[in-house]
Amino acid sequence: MMAKKRRREMENITTEIRSAIEELSVMVKLKPVQEHDDDDDDHHHHLSTPNIPTRPFLSICSVVVQVLDKIGPTMVVLRQDIHQNIQRLEKVYESEPSKYKNLAEILKMEALQGTARKTSSCCRALVWLTRSMDFTVALLRRLAVDPGLSMEEVVEDAYSTTLKPWHGWISSAAFRVAMKLIPDSRTFIDLLAGKDQTQESLVDEMQKLISLLTPFLEEIHAALKTYNLERIRST
Incomplete structure (x- = not known):
């Protein structure tokens, strides 16, 4: 399935941004099914388990990797x-797909x-995935607001607020x-755009992606906070 999807993208029928929007739409549809508002017997469990469908979230992360690929060799470490x-x-x-269909169940299992x-x-893994998604959202948001900025500046700003x-x-x-290997923003925007897609249309899609992804990232951050994981650092 992934091979078919990649082939479609190479043929430029869909772009990475559109694929990401599709994946997020799946998440939005799945989400209400898993709500448990009246779960009084397990109040703590409810507080610490937002509903983040595992499979669609991992798919969206895979698509985001393809967006970062457009920046080129610079992102190879982050990509890996x-x-x-x-x-x-x-x-x-x-x-155990039925048990772990909600990402928060994996957090709960390891905490126990x-x-x-x-x-x-x-x-x-989830802490760093979420931060990588934060980085991508910050990068796209900055680019959407000011496509004329130098790509180096955009990446530097996104990095400073999310990963650094x-x-x-x-x-x-x-x-x-x-940072020395970053393409200019015009090149990056051209790589992200679909065939014959205008910059305005691409910016609209970027903003749609940001507005769909942000609430999910906020929920994951809240869950990580519940388990005191949000301050984990790397070397």
Whole structure:
């Protein structure tokens, strides 16, 4: 299925941004089905388990990787990181799809086992995936507001507000080196756009993607906070 999807994208019938909007629309449709407003017996469980459908969320992360690919070699470290984190969460999800169809159930399981903060935990994977999505949203938001900005400035701003506060010296240094390889914003916008798509139309789609993705990211941040995971740092 993924191969078919990639082929479609290469043929430019759909763009990464449109694919992401499609995936998010699936999430929006799935979400209300999992609401449990009257779950009084398990009040804490309800508080700490927002409804984030696992499979669609991981699909959206995979599409976002393709958006970051357009920035080129600069994003290779972040791309590998996202890919590994998707795989880690996918492995647990596939072990018992009905149990882990909500991402928050994976957080809860590791919290109960006491493994949530371990280097190879799914909780950690979700923390970094969410921050990578925050980075992408910040990047697209800045570009949508001012497409004339230099790409270096856009990436630097997005990085400073989303990933930099949690990166140690090694990660920050790697990012500094990568910054030298960024294309200009015109090139990036052309790469993101569909065939014959206007810049205005692309900006509209970027804004739609941001407005759909932001509420899900806010819910994940709230869940991570519940389990005291939101301040995890890297080296």
